[in-house]
Amino acid sequence: MVLLINLADAEAATSGGKAAVLARLLQAGLPIPPGFVIPTSAYEQADGDISADLVDEITQALLQIGDGYLAVRSSATSEDTAHATAAGQHDTFLGVRGPDEVADAVRRCWASLWSERAVAYRRRQGNAQSPTIAVLVQRLVDADVAGVMFTGDDTRLEASWGLGESVVSGHVTPDSWVVSGGAVTHRALGTKKTRIDRTVTREVEPADRDRLCLTDDEVTRLVQLGRQIADLLGGPQDIEWAISGSRIWILQSRPVTSALPAAHTVAVKESKALRGTPGSPGLATGPTRVVRGPADFPRVRPGDILVCRTTDPAWTPLFGVVAAVVTETGGLLSHAAIVAREQGLPAVLAIPDVTTALHDGAHVEVDGSTGRVTRLGC
Template identity: 50%
Template sequence: MLIPLAEATAEVCGGKAGGLGALLRAGFPVPDGVVVPPDGLDVDELGRWLASAGDPPVAVRSSASNEDTALTSAAGQHDSFLAVQGVTAVVDAVRACRSSLWSPRATAYRKGSAVPSMSVIVQHHVDADISGVLFTGPTTVIEASWGLGPTVVEGRTTPDHYEITAGSVTSTIPDKPTSLHRDGSGLITRAVPAMRRRTPTLTDATAVRLANLGHCVASLLGAPQDIEWAIAGDALWLLQTRPITAELPRSADPHPAPLTGTPGSHGTATGPARIVRGPADFPHVIPGDILVCPHTDPAWTPLLTIAAGVITETGGLLSHAAIVAREHGIPAVLAVPHATTKIRNDTPTTLHGTTGTIHLQPKPEQRV
């Protein structure tokens, strides 16, 4: 039996659905939907709900019992799907969400703990013009980019970065070359027009509005929150909220370094650099390596159980990979331009995840 999203609780429907249900009941702007509980899937009932809604494109999203809790975020560890349309495709996506409980990345993330139960959210898809993530706190941190949210949460671009304290906004606006959009019942990556690549995605007024909304959510739920959001036209939507599981790095480094980036996860690590451009490079990683990647993908979670640290060329402080690195206690430095070409395999590398700095030593003999 389907559960209306507005009636979802974390105890029955998992943390993600429970958080959204609480927001809907409090009147926050959340796209409506239903929850498929762990113990069944009535295809006919799901088809009737889709038909009653006009068969819209939907987001099919995991909501496992170990997801979006105060101790574990499981950020990006289970599959979710955007722009799904038609009952057959939706049913396939629901089943794929459930199957992702046994993926290598989800298994590695659990570290041997029990397999959780999996509810699945089927929710109206938002065709976002701008999307991102915010972390509430005395200083609210917002990261944003053009188009749909995976560009930000998967670290595939370096997003605009905003910090809001007592209504005052500071921002960093990098180059944003690509954006993700719905194209029919699929997704397409588009080149951002040159004049918009360094244009701020948010005005200061919108950044303050998002920060204020985030504080209202945190007040309702009783803890600082990690919130995914989207703007479509003039409408602002909240797509997910969960407790913040690890503190953001904030310190500045008084010492110059040959390479610098965004502090992503606290700590310092030293080890040989290992360039990882995709799954074909996974077998070359050994315990203690420093991963150097164009970006990180949730599928790379097993590497975070053996790596000493992570360096990426793109990505933001609030991306899934950065969140998981902080939960695992692995130092990370993000958005280091051309890191995979400036750092060579086996180069002894020290990264300071709290300060965003990287120091290199002369490369030793090639290991065998």
């Protein structure tokens, strides 16, 4: 019989990298939502399905963490390592409730280990090891505000209303802050038109769109936690967090695998240039390919400049083909930015209406260090 593992007891070999790191943070007294792990052995024994005994174990474990909505997330042995994040390559399910829904989410997490995008990602990373996967089940934090934090010499934060999924997916352009020497040195208002609560996406109230979603005091508290986590784990961290009421929760921490572009970069003003957020450093030129969804994927050719509203994990194979990425929405810690940096691709984010401003085949230069996209030959 498979025995589930209390999150506080998780180790990388049995519970994958994501759960093992959360266990270390929980043991250190940091605010981690309660949960448990379905270990790698359950996946290896299951042959794709879940036994009645495992469902019974899940039922009993749910009683321990209390009734309510849950987050069911992959914790594969090949993700959240010092060399590759595997950001978004395996599935996460939010707003899950009850043993049957948890069991279904576990099956789908297992299956995502062998999705086309996950296999292609491991191939590009040169990972020849046979991966295995655990599944992390935690109480879902009904966040008022959530986001990401990137620790280092300066701490960079991005946040929006509701669950952090809207930030990491790039569906909004989040508010952002830079903290240096304990002081907030930069604040920027994003474009927060929608928010995600559990499984529902809804419009943000107009008044909330036009104000920062964090106070300076909340930013300072987050930065203090971020530094504590970085010290504990021995290096800069990419941290997901949520605030519910006045309480901060840490949802994930993984090593920084690639540096962000320098803060406060100012793009040169040119009539031919479009300006956005520097997302991944570097310079590339090529023809634009405006992609509005998976149906357009076959049109993408090697060396194209990918122009789109945003990306999600299903788009990851395109990052092995294109020369650069340009998006209408998103922040430094969105899927598009993280994968572009890992692949060494220049990326510029959050250029409003860029999918209509640039027509298919336009020749452009993308400067991911300054956030500038310049039309060439016109």
